[in-house]
Amino acid sequence: MSDYKLGVAYALEQDQKDDLKAYRQQFHIPKDAAGNNWIYMTGNSLGLQPKSTKSYINEELEDWANLGVEGHTQGKTPWLSYHELLTDKMAQIVGAKSQEVIVMNTLTANLHFMMVSFYKPSKTRFKIVIESDAFPSDKYAVQSQLRHHGFDDNEGLVLWKSRRGEVLLRHEDLETILEEQGDEIALILIGGVNYYTGQFLDLKRITQLGHKYNCVVGFDCAHGAGNVALNLHDSGADFAVWCTYKYLNAGPGSLGGCFVHERHAHKKDLNRFTGWWSHNKQTRFNMRDEFDQLPGAEGWQLSNPPILSMAAIKASLDMFHEVGMSKLITKSNKLTGYLEFLLKQLGENTIRIITPYNTNERGCQLSIQVKNANKALHDKLTNEGVISDWRAPDVIRCAPVPLYNSFTDVYHLVEKLKSILNEQ
Structure with missing residues (x-):
């Protein structure tokens, strides 16, 4: 998909058009101490809990x-x-x-x-x-x-x-x-x-x-x-x-x-x-x-x-x-493609994505190397409410999961990353 756009308005528009947007409401989204939803990007490590799980158990x-x-x-x-x-x-x-x-x-x-x-x-x-x-x-x-x-x-x-x-x-x-x-x-x-x-x-x-x-x-x-x-x-x-x-x-x-x-x-x-x-x-x-x-x-x-x-x-x-893998993969490709698009705006001198660009050779996870960064960058992201994975020596793994992550999640993730990098 090559018609991604910058700005939060585009992310909000895509969330409105998303056929699967209702499923986000069927998951418990963890919150910070102030009651704000985390930007949860680590479903590749532990997926969020469906609200229906408690009744099934x-x-x-x-x-x-x-x-x-x-x-x-x-x-x-x-x-x-x-x-x-x-x-x-x-x-x-x-x-x-x-x-x-x-x-x-x-x-x-x-x-x-x-x-x-x-x-x-x-x-x-x-x-x-x-x-x-x-x-x-x-x-x-x-x-x-x-x-x-x-x-x-x-x-x-x-x-x-x-x-x-x-x-x-x-x-x-x-x-x-x-x-x-x-x-x-x-x-x-x-x-x-x-x-x-x-x-x-x-x-x-x-x-x-x-x-x-x-x-x-x-x-x-x-x-x-x-x-x-x-x-x-x-x-x-x-x-x-x-x-x-x-x-x-x-x-x-x-x-x-x-x-x-x-x-x-x-x-x-x-x-x-x-x-x-x-x-x-x-x-x-x-x-x-x-x-x-x-x-x-x-x-x-x-x-x-x-x-x-x-x-x-x-x-x-x-x-x-109920959803089917086909619809999930379609949204996954769009959502991860959007994350890739926004990360590239930060410049190749700053960000390197080591995950394949070909959507047939990846899932929703992107593994990101940030030039001259260490785990302190990941810790700062966590403090900003972005839950991702750090993998030594220098990779942050982010996985926008199509069942519960949104385009707005992706937008705010990159904005927070950009803000932290600008402070350095």
């Missing part, structure tokens, strides 16, 4: 109080099958078939569960490729898997790095890695949207490349789910994991999600950890039956689900289902 608390154990079958929303209510809507968000998706556990736990099944090293093929600036938890998890299997985690870890003087990754460099080491690589595990730069990588291209060399391919979509069109099924990826507390607004530490491609749905010989919730539903409560693996992603569950956390997820997913 309270319904389960009431059923627990009034029904006790009978809530599993007699509650307004019976707990026994509660997780199934999340599957279809979550699958729509990540672009998957319902059989390919399950909500369970938390992000890094799910990553380990997936590697139990899909990381099958041999003496000659044991290496794991990750991006050099992967989220630290992913790196730690991968290193521990290498050690668990008896490999040196320095020798076994292959880093896909950006080129000297660049920040973003080039797919051609991953191709070079595979050309040189493909027969030694067992797993490619990449963050679908990089947490630091906001770069949205080409999942399908990476998957096709990995499969060409007989590598398993998985993605951490923590910064992608609810933010970009992941199209996990069409990507062909073997597996993916994500959290629900960022763009999916399900609350701190809430449950994560898993995708397992349908071609693996009936592979009962896949190594995996199991528990009674991955057992055949028809005979699950017979207790003494031999284990009978559920097909699809459900077959990776272990325990009966935590209902109170799932209620918060359901509140958010119902809203996402």
